Amino acid sequence: MNPVRRQRLLLILLLLAGVGLATTLALFALKENINHYFSPNQMTSGEAPIGQRIRGGGIVVPGSLERNPDDLTVTFKMETGGTEVEVVYTGILPDLFREGQGIVGTGKLDKNRRFIADELLAKHDENYMPPEVQDAIDKAHNAS
Amino acid sequence: MNPELGLFALILATCLAILQSVAPLFGSYSGRLPWMAAGKWLAAGQFVFVLLSFICLVVAFLTDDFTVSYVANNSNSLLPDIYKLTATWAGHEGSLLLWILTLAGWGMMVSVRCDKLPPELSARVLSVLGMVSVGFLLFILVTSNPFARILPFPPQDGADLNPLLQDVGMIFHPPVLYMGYVGFAVVFAFAIAALLGGQLDSAWARWVRPWTTAAWCFLTLGISLGSWWAYYELGWGGWWFWDPVENASLMPWLAGTALMHSLAVTEKRGLFKSWTLLLAIATFSLSLFGTFLVRSGVLTSVHAFASDPERGMFILAYLMVVVGASLALFAVRAPQMGSRITFSLLSRETLLLVNNILLAVSCATVLLGTMFPLLVDALDLGMISVGPPYFNALFVPQVLLLGLALGIGILLNWKSGSFSKLLHQVRWIALVSALGGVAFALFYAERFIVSEALAMAVVLWLVLTAGRDILDKTRNARQKMSFMASLQKLPASYLGMHLAHLGLALTIIGAAMTSGYSLQRDLRMSPGDTAWLGQYQFRFDGVTQMQGPNYVTNIGIITILDDQQQPIAVLQPEKRVYSVRGMPMTEAGIDPGLTRDLYVALGEPLGDDSWAVRLHVKPYVRLIWLGSIFMALGGLLAVCDKRYRIRLKKNKTNLKPGIALGGQV
Amino acid sequence: MKRWKLFLPLAFFLILCVLLYKGLFLENKTELPSALLNNPLPTFQLTTLGNPEQTVTREDVTGEVFLLNVWGSWCPTCRAEHPYLLGLQEQGVRIIGLNYKDDRTEAQQWLRHGGDPYQFNIFDPQGKLGLDLGVYGSPETFLVDKAGVIRYKHVGVVDNRVWQETLKPRYDALQKEAAP
Numbered sequence: 001m002n003p004v005r006r007q008r009l010l011l012i013l014l015l016l017a018g019v020g021l022a023t024t025l026a027l028f029a030l031k032e033n034i035n036h037y038f039s040p041n042q043m044t045s046g047e048a049p050i051g052q053r054i055r056g057g058g059i060v061v062p063g064s065l066e067r068n069p070d071d072l073t074v075t076f077k078m079e080t081g082g083t084e085v086e087v088v089y090t091g092i093l094p095d096l097f098r099e100g101q102g103i104v105g106t107g108k109l110d111k112n113r114r115f116i117a118d119e120l121l122a123k124h125d126e127n128y129m130p131p132e133v134q135d136a137i138d139k140a141h142n143a144s
Numbered sequence: 145m146n147p148e149l150g151l152f153a154l155i156l157a158t159c160l161a162i163l164q165s166v167a168p169l170f171g172s173y174s175g176r177l178p179w180m181a182a183g184k185w186l187a188a189g190q191f192v193f194v195l196l197s198f199i200c201l202v203v204a205f206l207t208d209d210f211t212v213s214y215v216a217n218n219s220n221s222l223l224p225d226i227y228k229l230t231a232t233w234a235g236h237e238g239s240l241l242l243w244i245l246t247l248a249g250w251g252m253m254v255s256v257r258c259d260k261l262p263p264e265l266s267a268r269v270l271s272v273l274g275m276v277s278v279g280f281l282l283f284i285l286v287t288s289n290p291f292a293r294i295l296p297f298p299p300q301d302g303a304d305l306n307p308l309l310q311d312v313g314m315i316f317h318p319p320v321l322y323m324g325y326v327g328f329a330v331v332f333a334f335a336i337a338a339l340l341g342g343q344l345d346s347a348w349a350r351w352v353r354p355w356t357t358a359a360w361c362f363l364t365l366g367i368s369l370g371s372w373w374a375y376y377e378l379g380w381g382g383w384w385f386w387d388p389v390e391n392a393s394l395m396p397w398l399a400g401t402a403l404m405h406s407l408a409v410t411e412k413r414g415l416f417k418s419w420t421l422l423l424a425i426a427t428f429s430l431s432l433f434g435t436f437l438v439r440s441g442v443l444t445s446v447h448a449f450a451s452d453p454e455r456g457m458f459i460l461a462y463l464m465v466v467v468g469a470s471l472a473l474f475a476v477r478a479p480q481m482g483s484r485i486t487f488s489l490l491s492r493e494t495l496l497l498v499n500n501i502l503l504a505v506s507c508a509t510v511l512l513g514t515m516f517p518l519l520v521d522a523l524d525l526g527m528i529s530v531g532p533p534y535f536n537a538l539f540v541p542q543v544l545l546l547g548l549a550l551g552i553g554i555l556l557n558w559k560s561g562s563f564s565k566l567l568h569q570v571r572w573i574a575l576v577s578a579l580g581g582v583a584f585a586l587f588y589a590e591r592f593i594v595s596e597a598l599a600m601a602v603v604l605w606l607v608l609t610a611g612r613d614i615l616d617k618t619r620n621a622r623q624k625m626s627f628m629a630s631l632q633k634l635p636a637s638y639l640g641m642h643l644a645h646l647g648l649a650l651t652i653i654g655a656a657m658t659s660g661y662s663l664q665r666d667l668r669m670s671p672g673d674t675a676w677l678g679q680y681q682f683r684f685d686g687v688t689q690m691q692g693p694n695y696v697t698n699i700g701i702i703t704i705l706d707d708q709q710q711p712i713a714v715l716q717p718e719k720r721v722y723s724v725r726g727m728p729m730t731e732a733g734i735d736p737g738l739t740r741d742l743y744v745a746l747g748e749p750l751g752d753d754s755w756a757v758r759l760h761v762k763p764y765v766r767l768i769w770l771g772s773i774f775m776a777l778g779g780l781l782a783v784c785d786k787r788y789r790i791r792l793k794k795n796k797t798n799l800k801p802g803i804a805l806g807g808q809v
Numbered sequence: 810m811k812r813w814k815l816f817l818p819l820a821f822f823l824i825l826c827v828l829l830y831k832g833l834f835l836e837n838k839t840e841l842p843s844a845l846l847n848n849p850l851p852t853f854q855l856t857t858l859g860n861p862e863q864t865v866t867r868e869d870v871t872g873e874v875f876l877l878n879v880w881g882s883w884c885p886t887c888r889a890e891h892p893y894l895l896g897l898q899e900q901g902v903r904i905i906g907l908n909y910k911d912d913r914t915e916a917q918q919w920l921r922h923g924g925d926p927y928q929f930n931i932f933d934p935q936g937k938l939g940l941d942l943g944v945y946g947s948p949e950t951f952l953v954d955k956a957g958v959i960r961y962k963h964v965g966v967v968d969n970r971v972w973q974e975t976l977k978p979r980y981d982a983l984q985k986e987a988a989p
Binding site: 007033036106 | 497
């Protein structure tokens with residue numbers, strides 16, 4: 001092999017190694033960090049895994065919000081299609097959090113199948129419903 | 145009449161844009177100079193009419209013309225005038241018009257400066273810009289007319305501007321961001337013109353470089369303005385959320401950064417020609433792709449405009465035509481650009497190749513993370529989201545690797561470097577950086593954080609290698625004059641490069657310090673309560689209610705004391721409720737400082753005068769944005785370099801003006 | 810032999826386009842979500858907009874083919890479609906309004922000012938019926954048959970094009986169906 005070709009080969013090998021490494025890392029990171037979405041029905045029925053980071057959403061059941069008087073912990077129920085699940089969250093509720101509105105949270109299920117959320121997102125715009133929540137509502141309607 | 149005038153101007157602009165995309169191109173193939181020259185005037189005419197149309201929309205907002213549906217949906221008679229102005233680009237239709245105005249503006253600037261270019265090239269460039277314009281003008285006319293009226297029963301008042309957008313950020317963020325996005329259309333047009341003409345030489349690269357850098361500066365500023373805005377407006381204290389729309393602006397930035405560097409190689413060494421063209425096409429395609437993501441409703445995010453599949457279809461079709469055609473053209477014509485120039489494995493070229501690979505890979509990483517939920521959903525495998533940890537886990541190491549490569553690349557010569565010389569230059573720097581990083585992480589906080597040590601080592605490495613390079617470059621001159629005087633002897637683009645790299649170092653410091661050493665507490669506070677966070681004591685002094693122009697607000701008063709009980713600042717975070725939409729909004733209270741921000745946000749009332757309160761101490765968070773200002777200033781300095789002003793005729797004799805200094809990137 | 814590599818970006822882009830195209834129709838919000846198609850109208854017990862004392866239930870509205878139009882006085886887009894609905898009413902189309910998350914006085918005022926195309930209005934201040942119907946926003950228009958089953962849903966403004974091309978053919982076809 002002449003020097004030019006050898007150099008080109010080296011470059012290509014370098015490139016391939018880099019891209020391969022990056023792809024492996026990316027896929028690994030994806031596998032670790034994607035959060036599956038579960039509806040309240042899936043959370044209570046046991047389809048959703050306990051202890052894993054998941055996302056879930058629903059409509060905040062009116063009248064179900066309770067505050068812990070000592071700190072910022074709140075519990076409330078969220079539902080889609082008639083199935084309710086209890087949600088526990090410590091922190092400041094988002095601006096647009098309202099009873100009767102759609103929310104999406106990220107968190108884990110505890111042993112009692114309560115959803116311990118560490119992040120909550122709410123949208124109140126009349127024209128907006130988180131798509132996952134809408135989808136779950138649609139599915140619940142389908143089933144009924 | 146005013147809205148009709150606006151629509152009419154828009155239609156006229158479309159006609160001019162159609163002519164602009166056809167006439168100069170025809171002229172360039174048939175060799176007719178008047179046809180080619182027509183492009184200039186058509187571009188100017190298009191700009192004038194789009195501007196007129198935009199002014200009509202602004203007037204409709206300022207005069208509260210609620211017969212116009214877009215105005216009725218985005219404004220209100222109580223809205224302060226400045227926000228009536230910004231409401232012009234707050235919704236889909238108006239921001240699309242702003243996008244087109246920006247595009248026409250760049251086209252106009254090209255037409256003013258294109259006299260120095262070969263007539264065929266400038267004709268084709270203007271033609272391509274015309275085609276891009278036609279697509280967007282048709283898009284707005286067919287699917288998103290901002291001047292549509294609600295008749296015969298217009299509402300008495302408007303639905304008000306989304307409170308999130310009633311902010312100074314809204315004045316600057318979209319226009320500057322669009323200047324960046326759309327600016328890459330110019331580079332794109334140059335690339336297509338080069339493919340059409342089958343000619344790409346170092347003169348072409350030199351013409352394109354200032355345009356690329358200018359667009360890049362705007363995009364850098366635009367993104368960082370958006371990040372700063374999200375930081376204080378969303379009330380969460382974060383500065384980057386890996387939201388799909390943020391990613392949509394980051395991807396063209398990464399591709400554009402790669403393009404700037406690859407253009408340098410193309411200009412100096414005549415290498416990477418096909419790659420440069422591909423990057424130019426990719427950068428603008430990613431800008432268009434971002435537009436698609438935001439406006440089609442494919443991905444939901446805080447930024448998304450109300451979705452409409454018809455619009456989505458239109459942009460997708462447009463994307464297919466523009467990007468598909470240019471990539472096909474690239475595939476057919478690119479082989480003609482092959483080069484036979486070699487360089488050794490240890491050279492600036494190789495390191496810039498590494499830079500490009502890293503930037504391309506990180507761009508692909510972001511693309512993958514953004515599109516993966518859609519992919520999974522499309523394959524019906526369930527619904528997932530990709531969280532920030534994915535992006536952080538991959539993006540951060542890539543940036544650090546980029547910093548390492550940068551330091552070596554700066555010191556290496558073009559074509560062939562010497563390993564022993566490099567070793568001689570960097571052995572102390574490498575040692576100092578590594579030790580410095582470790583020492584910093586050891587002594588700054590009680591807990592040793594590996595990523596902080598790495599980040600600080602890379603920052604030291606960046607700064608020290610740059611310093612070493614500047615000392616080397618001024619060695620001879622310094623014997624005759626002062627250091628500052630010898631700095632001024634260096635070309636502006638060289639100084640700009642170092643300034644921008646210094647900006648990168650600052651941004652890395654800011655990001656690393658903020659993510660590693662921020663303190664945060666969410667707690668319940670009653671009037672008189674105090675809480676410690678780090679060395680600061682926060683005292684909650686209660687909440688008062690006030691009436692704003694179009695909202696009611698609860699203003700919290702929080703006094704911050706240092707450990708000697710001396711007051712440092714009194715912050716007034718607000719919780720507003722905007723009356724028309726009944727929408728609540730958090731306004732954070734911030735005491736900014738170069739070394740730390742004290743950041744307080746008001747949560748919800750908990751009864752008995754107590755409130756949920758969020759307290760933050762964010763060390764060096766300002767450096768994130770200061771760094772990006774440095775980057776943009778560096779770019780500006782490079783754009784102003786005299787050697788890009790050399791007239792066409794002199795190019796032949798002055799082909800390599802920077803080479804005597806070892807070349808600059 | 811090396812040229813095929815240059816087509817890789819194009820191929821990659823085309824695959825991405827297919828994905829985007831699919832994505833566009835994944836949450837297609839103007840099509841009726843399959844959920845409610847051919848399902849009976851949910852039951853409800855609410856008052857009419859005109860009279861807070863008068864309750865309406867599902868049985869009061871069903872029996873004839875009708876359009877159920879979701880609107881609110883806070884929604885400018887609803888005002889945009891209002892004149893067209895007035896025209897439809899003159900043609901004898903039966904339209905029942907669902908006044909969604911609105912204020913009673915403001916809604917009544919608006920109907921007096923802009924004309925009233927509705928046979929009557931169901932007043933749904935909390936959006937309870939709207940929630941059961943899966944309303945995304947307003948305006949939305951449901952087409953309900955004689956048996957009280959939802960047969961079609963349109964999201965967005967009803968204008969001449971929408972009426973002539975999508976709603977009218979369905980409306981006419983349902984009129985011809987026999988009552989249950």
